[in-house]
Amino acid sequence: MDPKDEQKLAGQKVVVDQSKCIGCGLCASTCSDVFELDESGKSKVKDDADCEKAGCCQEAVDNCPAKAISWSKQD
Numbered sequence: 001m002d003p004k005d006e007q008k009l010a011g012q013k014v015v016v017d018q019s020k021c022i023g024c025g026l027c028a029s030t031c032s033d034v035f036e037l038d039e040s041g042k043s044k045v046k047d048d049a050d051c052e053k054a055g056c057c058q059e060a061v062d063n064c065p066a067k068a069i070s071w072s073k074q075d
């Protein structure tokens, strides 16, 4: 991974805006360590999600057809 990307990932996590999510499942299939569909059929970020380790979060952000996934500063 590009060092700049690693810097970007450090201290950040992804969030899903469920009001935008259309439940297509793309994020859960491209990045199954981080995303899963919940009981309402919308994507959610797993509690133990680790984007630095998974390395697929940016791809999920870029490919979401509803632009429902974004980066957020970690608390």
Ligand code: SF4
Binding pocket: 016, 020, 021, 022, 023, 024, 025, 026, 027, 028, 042, 043, 063, 064, 065, 066, 067, 068, 069
């Ligand atoms: S890729 Fe986007 S629209 Fe599709 S399930 Fe994931 S968050 Fe929802």
